[in-house]
Amino acid sequence: MRKDFGSLGAVYPMPVLIVAAYDENGVPCAMNAAWGMICGMHEIALFIDEDHKTTQNIFASKAFTVSLADKDHIVPADYVGIATGNKVPDKFAKSGLTAVKSNFVNAPVIPEFPVCMECELLEVINTEHVYAIIGRIVNTSADEKVIGENGKIEIDKLNALIFDQFQAGYYVTGEKAGQAWRDGRQLMD
Numbered sequence: 001m002r003k004d005f006g007s008l009g010a011v012y013p014m015p016v017l018i019v020a021a022y023d024e025n026g027v028p029c030a031m032n033a034a035w036g037m038i039c040g041m042h043e044i045a046l047f048i049d050e051d052h053k054t055t056q057n058i059f060a061s062k063a064f065t066v067s068l069a070d071k072d073h074i075v076p077a078d079y080v081g082i083a084t085g086n087k088v089p090d091k092f093a094k095s096g097l098t099a100v101k102s103n104f105v106n107a108p109v110i111p112e113f114p115v116c117m118e119c120e121l122l123e124v125i126n127t128e129h130v131y132a133i134i135g136r137i138v139n140t141s142a143d144e145k146v147i148g149e150n151g152k153i154e155i156d157k158l159n160a161l162i163f164d165q166f167q168a169g170y171y172v173t174g175e176k177a178g179q180a181w182r183d184g185r186q187l188m189d
Contacts, residue, residue, distance in 0.1 A: 013162035016069040021057035028099035028108040032081025034163040046133045053085025062121045063105035067113035071159040104139040114146045
């Protein structure tokens with residue numbers, strides 16, 4: 001038996017992304033966004049509203065960063081999502097997060113978060129049904145504590161937050177369930 005929920009966006013998991021950008025005066029702002037995804041080998045799409053202070057900063061600076069929020073920083077990650085930069089002039093001061101200028105784009109890297117994509121603004125898509133900011137990923141950096149012996153980021157060290165929009169909860173990734181591009185091969189024969 002199934003229960004109908006009507007029109008409900010039932011996508012899980014959703015990443016907890018922290019998007020940051022400088023305004024025209026070099027003041028950083030950050031926001032929590034769950035509606036974002038890689039849309040190409042070197043591009044990311046953020047489905048965030050035009051009226052966010054961080055969105056306006058992206059327009060001003062033509063650059064932004066996208067960090068993966070982690071369990072150790074759940075409080076400031078949630079705070080930058082519930083406080084609006086249109087009313088709070090310095091969310092970084094209140095959150096305890098640090099803004100360090102990227103070496104690759106005109107945007108702040110937040111070193112407290114373990115992984116950061118540094119992006120240039122490529123395009124804004126504004127149609128009747130979609131508003132998206134598309135960025136070209138210029139560089140991705142990671143804290144050494146989440147890098148494994150093979151030189152790659154290890155998910156079990158990351159403790160990345162994922163958002164559950166069914167119950168409005170945060171969860172942590174970690175357990176590996178299989179191997180992509182391998183496990184399904186048994187059905188190929």
